Amino acid sequence: MIKFKKYAFVGITVSIIIVSALKISLADKPLLVLDNKSILKLLIKNDDVLLKDAAHCNGVGTDETDKTIGDYISGFWVMHSEKQGQNWLEIKLDNISQDKRLAKVLIYRKNGEENWGWGVSFEINKTNNINRSSFTCLGSG
Amino acid sequence: MATTCKINIKQYLGSNISALCSNSYHKSTDNHCAHFVSHVLGFRYGFKCKGMSGKGNASESASIRVHEVFRKCPEIGEWSSKKASTKFCLAFVTSSSNVNLKTKTMRNHPKKHIGIFHSGKIYHYSNSKNKVVKQDPAAYAKHYSGKNITVYYGTMPK
Secondary structure, X not given: OHHHHHHHHHHHHHHHHHHHHHHHHHHHXXXXXXXXXXXXXXXXXXXXXXXXXXXXXXXXXXXXXXXEHHHHHHHHHHHHHOOOOEEEEXXXXXXXXOOEEEEEEEEEEXXXXXXXXXXXXXXXXXXXXXXXXXXXXXXXX | OOOXXXXXXXXXXXXXHHHOOOOOOOOOOOOOHHXXXXXXXXXXXXXXXXXXXOOOOHHHOOEOOHHHHHOOOOOEEXXXXXXXXXXXXXXXXXXXXXXXXXXXXXXXXXXXXXXXXXXXXXEEEEOOOOEEEEEOHHHHOOOOOOOOEEEEEEOOOO
């Protein structure tokens, strides 16, 4: 009986050490790498987020009927079908904490006095999932 | 509602937006027309410059979206219907298809612009020249090419 107790004690102690080590190793694990293509894929996957649920998105759609982030983004992106002038995307990813990053996707166009950039920012967690309530609409003009 | 201009607007002629904005929102690839107007006139509606740069002081942050300023104007109309006695107001230019005068709303179409009308001239931020310029209303009406480009006046928001 005493021998069993001794083994049980050792077993529990070893288990605690292993679990603690795993916890430390997970906490220190670097954020998964995300390239620009993956950031765009995440945005497209979440295109159904409602503008009314996002920050500073009231009235940002190019059409009054725009309801979602997808409607809004499409309204500006379609202007890249214009061949005159310069069209480009700006995609950025910044660490905001140990397990959170802020992605920014902006659609830009410049053609004389037509000069604008509109888009969104959103948070991405450690496992590369979007926080759907973190969308903010960016842009001026 | 302000009907007379108490600001020396001429002092801004030729200035880059960096001379007006202390919140580090100066990117030349971004549009600063509403940003310029809002810093000069003290508009603080909706989304502001600090939101774009993430830097600076919230109390010195100014509006940056034309359609958000447009809906704050107590009175709006086509430029041709502006009273001759109005010497100080906002001047918007965009396609008439972007404006609903009944609901006093403007769609967020990127081809839209804003300036300050004062003593016969419109002071606005040229995003191609990256500086404040002044034009008479007839020249301002040609800011964009295309059909149905129309100039609108807006009386000063409170």
